Amino acid sequence: MEIAQNGSERFIRCIRCGYLFCHPEENYKKYSLRRIVDLDQAAVRPLPSQEPYLGRYHEYICPGCGTLLQLDVFCPVLGGEEDLWDLRIDLI
Amino acid sequence: MQIDPVKYEMFLHRLWAIGEEGRITLQRVTASPIVSQGGECMSSFYDSGGTMVLACSGHLRFAHATSDAIKTLIKWFGESPGFYDGDQLFLNDPYVAGSHTYDMMIVKPIYYGGELVAWVATSTHTADTGGILRGAATEIFHEGIRISGLKVVERGEFREDVFRSLTEQCRDPQYVGLDLKAMIAGNNVCARRYLELVEKFGIEFVQEAGEKTIRDTEDMARAKLRSLPDGRWVSRTYLTSLDRKQAKAVPLQIVCTMTKCGDKLEVDFSGTSPQMANDVNSTLPSTRAHLGVALTNTLFWDVPWSDGKFVPVKLSVPEGSVLNCKFPAACAAAPVVGGILVAAVCEAAAKMLYAAGRYEDVTATWYGMWYEGGPGYIPAGHNREGIRTAMGIYDIHGSGLGATPYRDGVNTGGHMNIPSGGISDVERVEMQYPMFYFTRNQNKDGSGFGKYRGGLGSFRILAVYGSTDFSVDFKPYGAIPQGSFGLFGGHPVGSGGLRAIFLTGPDFMDRIRAGNYPTRPDEVSGEDWGKVYVPEGAPGRVSLPEFTLICDYVASGGGFGDPLDRKLDAVTHDVKTGATSPEMARRVYGVVIDPDSFSVDILRTEALRREIHDTRLRTGKLARPSARPKDEGRANTWRSHKTAASVLFAVSGAGICFAIRRRTTRNTV
Numbered sequence: 001m002e003i004a005q006n007g008s009e010r011f012i013r014c015i016r017c018g019y020l021f022c023h024p025e026e027n028y029k030k031y032s033l034r035r036i037v038d039l040d041q042a043a044v045r046p047l048p049s050q051e052p053y054l055g056r057y058h059e060y061i062c063p064g065c066g067t068l069l070q071l072d073v074f075c076p077v078l079g080g081e082e083d084l085w086d087l088r089i090d091l092i
Numbered sequence: 093m094q095i096d097p098v099k100y101e102m103f104l105h106r107l108w109a110i111g112e113e114g115r116i117t118l119q120r121v122t123a124s125p126i127v128s129q130g131g132e133c134m135s136s137f138y139d140s141g142g143t144m145v146l147a148c149s150g151h152l153r154f155a156h157a158t159s160d161a162i163k164t165l166i167k168w169f170g171e172s173p174g175f176y177d178g179d180q181l182f183l184n185d186p187y188v189a190g191s192h193t194y195d196m197m198i199v200k201p202i203y204y205g206g207e208l209v210a211w212v213a214t215s216t217h218t219a220d221t222g223g224i225l226r227g228a229a230t231e232i233f234h235e236g237i238r239i240s241g242l243k244v245v246e247r248g249e250f251r252e253d254v255f256r257s258l259t260e261q262c263r264d265p266q267y268v269g270l271d272l273k274a275m276i277a278g279n280n281v282c283a284r285r286y287l288e289l290v291e292k293f294g295i296e297f298v299q300e301a302g303e304k305t306i307r308d309t310e311d312m313a314r315a316k317l318r319s320l321p322d323g324r325w326v327s328r329t330y331l332t333s334l335d336r337k338q339a340k341a342v343p344l345q346i347v348c349t350m351t352k353c354g355d356k357l358e359v360d361f362s363g364t365s366p367q368m369a370n371d372v373n374s375t376l377p378s379t380r381a382h383l384g385v386a387l388t389n390t391l392f393w394d395v396p397w398s399d400g401k402f403v404p405v406k407l408s409v410p411e412g413s414v415l416n417c418k419f420p421a422a423c424a425a426a427p428v429v430g431g432i433l434v435a436a437v438c439e440a441a442a443k444m445l446y447a448a449g450r451y452e453d454v455t456a457t458w459y460g461m462w463y464e465g466g467p468g469y470i471p472a473g474h475n476r477e478g479i480r481t482a483m484g485i486y487d488i489h490g491s492g493l494g495a496t497p498y499r500d501g502v503n504t505g506g507h508m509n510i511p512s513g514g515i516s517d518v519e520r521v522e523m524q525y526p527m528f529y530f531t532r533n534q535n536k537d538g539s540g541f542g543k544y545r546g547g548l549g550s551f552r553i554l555a556v557y558g559s560t561d562f563s564v565d566f567k568p569y570g571a572i573p574q575g576s577f578g579l580f581g582g583h584p585v586g587s588g589g590l591r592a593i594f595l596t597g598p599d600f601m602d603r604i605r606a607g608n609y610p611t612r613p614d615e616v617s618g619e620d621w622g623k624v625y626v627p628e629g630a631p632g633r634v635s636l637p638e639f640t641l642i643c644d645y646v647a648s649g650g651g652f653g654d655p656l657d658r659k660l661d662a663v664t665h666d667v668k669t670g671a672t673s674p675e676m677a678r679r680v681y682g683v684v685i686d687p688d689s690f691s692v693d694i695l696r697t698e699a700l701r702r703e704i705h706d707t708r709l710r711t712g713k714l715a716r717p718s719a720r721p722k723d724e725g726r727a728n729t730w731r732s733h734k735t736a737a738s739v740l741f742a743v744s745g746a747g748i749c750f751a752i753r754r755r756t757t758r759n760t761v
Binding site for chain 1 (some may be wrong): 111321322323324325326327328329330342344345347353365440443447462463466522537568569570571572573576577578580581582583584587590591592624626653655656673675676692705706708709711712713714715716717718719720723724725726727729730731732733738
């Protein structure tokens with residue numbers, strides 16, 4: 001992804017397909033496709049104690065081309081920001 | 093004083109070489125595995141006020157910790173009893189410096205012409221401190237000797253009384269004693285060589301050169317920061333810890349907010365979980381030292397390793413959190429907490445560096461664990477010679493490194509804390525401990541998957557052998573990846589590891605004598621070598637009978653980029669070499685490979701990759717639609733913002749997408 005400019009307007013853009021997500025002052029994850037994958041599904045095998053896994057993967061996908069942009073671990077028990085806003089660049 | 097630049101370079105390189113000589117001396121004098129093999133030690137130099145001038149390539153957290161130690165010793169004991177030529181002082185208080193009581197340091201003031209002109213320090217991660225065995229402490233008083241400054245050498249005379257008082261508190265007085273004497277030897281070498289530098293260059297030059305190093309380092313750190321974009325990067329990593337009330341593992345989080353503005357950097361850990369009632373805590377000095385590790389390895393690896401680089405860095409840590417526990421909280425597991433902290437800082441730093449176009453400096457995590465818990469690294473018990481053992485086995489130094497924007501991570505590349513570290517020697521472990529290895533190998537499916545995958549890390553299968561009182565620390569299973577992060581579509585960690593205790597049957601030794609033994613975790617249960625044993629409740633440590641099997645694994649690297657972009661021949665190679673199972677090749681990479689012939693079914697692979705891609709688009713939920721038409725971003729009116737910070741992260745690149753015809757032609761790269 002990159003920050004693209006059209007005149008004075010700026011948007012976060014997918015380098016691969018050109019999809020325009022949002023202004024740089026916003027969290028691009030909110031404008032991505034999100035898929036939730038339980039860790040039980042991602043695991044090769046269950047825990048030796050047979051307890052369930054606690055967390056889940058959040059997959060963030062470009063709506064334009066289907067590229068997997070980011071894959072975060074999230075633990076619902078602890079709460080917090082579900083779609084962690086991980087980068088904010090101050091543009092001049 | 094005007095410093096001649098040529099003489100200065102000679103001085104700085106010589107000082108580095110002396111530090112290395114001190115560290116090597118230390119490793120050769122001692123025999124404790126964690127130091128002599130693992131390299132968990134450090135030699136470093138400080139100015140007369142305790143500010144670090146230069147550290148060598150040893151365990152990086154010790155270098156920053158010892159700065160805290162010297163400054164505190166000056167404050168507490170500078171007047172009384174005072175310091176004298178030939179003194180060496182011992183300290184291992186994690187509320188003053190270092191991570192836990194196992195971080196032992198000895199500092200030595202250097203005198204010239206009757207004046208204290210500098211300090212030299214050596215440190216080790218020592219085998220034992222006495223106290224309760226690892227896993228059961230609830231306050232620092234349980235964690236063995238905790239010394240806040242004691243002269244083990246006084247005016248050049250070795251204090252046998254102090255030495256014996258320290259070592260006899262420990263289960264392993266031989267190894268602890270060797271470590272102490274090795275630190276003294278390392279200091280003696282460094283101090284003697286430092287005074288040779290004084291003779292060669294003059295005291296005024298040497299002191300001024302030391303101050304110049306600190307100033308230059310700060311200038312270089314500020315210049316590095318100025319070269320990076322301003323902004324804010326946030327990361328969140330998890331770990332787990334025993335909750336005694338619930339008798340099970342509970343998740344904890346470390347949240348790192350890194351704000352960069354001009355030539356300043358602020359690192360704030362607000363949002364991090366509260367401290368625990370067990371030993372999974374980090375003191376503020378430990379947190380500061382681990383931040384030093386993370387920043388040295390990511391942002392400031394190319395500036396001299398002195399305290400100057402931290403002048404532009406502001407650290408904020410909530411008191412009472414797992415990163416700033418209140419006295420007298422136990423903190424033996426502080427290095428584990430510190431590792432997760434390092435991962436959190438590294439994630440934020442990696443995204444900052446990518447935005448700056450410094451791709452060579454970008455790497456996914458080196459600390460990824462699919463889950464923690466089960467048997468730990470700290471066995472104990474008498475060995476076959478009747479000698480008590482109580483120390484960790486440091487296969488953790490064979491961790492997998494993170495993937496980068498250009499390549500896979502190294503499979504068993506080392507440990508971020510220790511540039512010069514080493515992995516445990518199997519033969520010596522078997523000689524010293526009541527156990528033997530069946531195998532130590534690379535961890536199949538251990539790496540974070542991605543266009544470039546992380547390093548696999550390693551696993552091992554051990555058997556208890558030759559002890560009647562063997563025990564190992566045991567934690568309830570923490571059911572979430574910890575210390576893990578991938579970058580830009582790369583998976584945070586692989587899911588291939590197994591950590592478990594297996595109780596074996598009466599025919600175990602007969603099968604061994606027949607030449608059979610398990611070489612993979614799946615073989616242990618698949619070939620009926622033993623049955624999984626999960627202790628009831630939360631015992632902290634478990635006693636294990638002879639021939640019990642222990643399977644575990646170490647950290648691995650995170651992935652980089654979308655796994656569907658991984659080249660077909662790279663996936664095939666991974667399956668052939670055992671790095672990736674055919675199942676995960678299919679599930680994650682969308683590559684269908686025959687497990688026997690390793691041939692790729694191209695048609696089914698194309699179809700499967702298309703199906704994975706289409707499933708993403710079909711099942712993904714959009715929280716907010718873009719305000720722009722789908723195709724507008726391709727118009728020529730939209731151009732890349734021309735600043736170094738315009739690229740947030742990469743999604744482009746060639747790969748199997750050549751073979752996979754995605755829905756839009758522009759998507760095929």
